[in-house]
Amino acid sequence: MTAIAQTWRKVTGKGQAAEAVAAPAEATVETTTIETPAVEIAPNDPLVAFLQSAGGAVDVEALELESPGVTALREAGVALVVPLISGGELVGTLNLGPRLSDQQYSTDDKRLLDGLAAQAAPALQVAELVQKQAAEARSRERIEQELKVATLIQQNFLPRVLPDLPGWEVAAYYQPAREVGGDFYDLFELPDGQVAVIIGDVTDKGVPAAMVMAAARSLLRASGQRVISPGEVLERVNDLLCPDIPEKMFVTCLYLVVDPSTGYVRYANAGHNLPYARTADGSMELRAKGMPLGLLPGMKYEEHEAMMSPGDGLLLYSDGVTEAHGAEREMFGTPRLVDHVADPTSGDLIDGLLTQLQRFTGNDWEQEDDITLVTLTRTLGSGVQNGLVSGIDVRFTLPSETGNEREAMQRVLDAIAPLGLEERRVERLGTAVSEAAMNAIEHGNQGRAEIPVEVEVVTAGGELIVRIRDVGDGPQATEVESPDIEAKLAGLQKPRGWGLFLIKNMVDEIRVIDADGRHTVELVLQLEGGDGDGSNGA
């Protein structure tokens, strides 16, 4: 009933104008005081059909039709209804009250009014059309404007330059859809020299998504500078975002902390697509579960670890890639992406993937959602590039046979000889290496000679790092047991447990990494600015 009702209101004033025409000139003052209230006529009211075919002004009194519309007209004191017909369609009515002279409307009056209606109706229809088009144009303009604003916000909050990491290649690709989505990514250095890498996606599109993205990104940056643990960062940001985020909106986010000197990666995930690594053994999924940010406060985010060896590449992506549709409406899907990551002959992680995506979607594809890709590749030989003094990069393997821990120790000590470290520190490192190698041989690899223990000696980022890696099948001592001689004498503490305790006290830092089905112990000596003592005290 909208069109008619609106028209009705607009025409009401004209009704009075018509009256003014019909009324004597001296009555002008009075006519302005007479108001015919708006009458709404439902589009399904029989009156509509009646007026449409009436062929001219209709006397309300004489109407033999009973309908809500007729009743409404009578209640409003309308005496004469003049249908406004344009293109065979009823576009409105002129409603007139009784003549001020108390006389009936004459045939002349009606003819005059019919003539007026015939002129007014098309004019009214045109005016309405123009108004409607103007409104549409304004709304289109507003949408365009909004898109511009959303794009602007989005682009302002994406990193303009990526950090330069020696020994690493970092690349990002971001292509917003026409209607900007809420994708974002970020890379920034942390106070301890590690690097935070973030990719995320805000549900919804346009300005609201862009605003939430901006907030999330700022919160992630601020929290990342204060806390290193990725799980804890997500936990904080979630709690901060929850009270302010609009209903039904949330943010998926993957947060990684990469140690560029070692390739050690810690990460946590808030419902984002899992990243994949391209390694010498194929693709590897970096799995982690967690609720998206902004849904429920008090969420915990599990933290995982991975190790990136020189040559390994990591791909982070948004669902704009995997959910892109081909010509047959099928989705690009994760398996295609994983295949690309696994196959080193399929080209660069980003460029190769975009080529495949383009082949899949065809040329006239209109991108449905933002596409964001971030890659981190540890270049070959990166262990040396950022080394200091004389960079060391020695790798060897030994069969898992008891006694080989001494061989491991000797080869490590030979490797580090050029560093000219203090004798005491060398001896301590030797003990740590032999203990760690013994654990790897006897526990990790269960003394199975055919499984090698891998040893890497590298200098990077002001540290000397000795990595001792096993397949991690056996039970691993994870807790460092402090020696209690009385307990040992009483047979309560196994002398075995002292190995890890010794290692911990022999080096500046020990890092234990379980990733990719392998167990790695990293023994670290600070080369510059180290305490020179190497002991953590006991």
Place this chain on the structure above:
Amino acid sequence: MTEATLSLQVRQIGKAACILDIEGDITAFSEEALMDAYTEGAGVGVKAVILNFTGLEYMNSGGIGLLVTVLVRANRAKQKLLAFGLTEHYQEIFELTRLDEAIGIYATEADALAAAV
């Protein structure tokens, strides 16, 4: 390489003490050699058993465990267990593992002998 790379000499110093001269490695695989030497030296009812580490080349946590076993035996027999000739590094390990609280550590053979009686 599981054979013991340890040679032990037992020296009886009067009736009061015996000295076990260690040459080589003390690891979990030294058990037989060390226990045999201990039995030989301590069997005659000495008051103290002195370990001479001057010839020690390498000792690991397995070796430390073994020393604890020796310590248990010495405690049962009410004998003192003493040591000398440890390098700074191994002395630190004794301290870290608090073995130094149960085994008297001395710089020289003479110091250890003096403490034995």
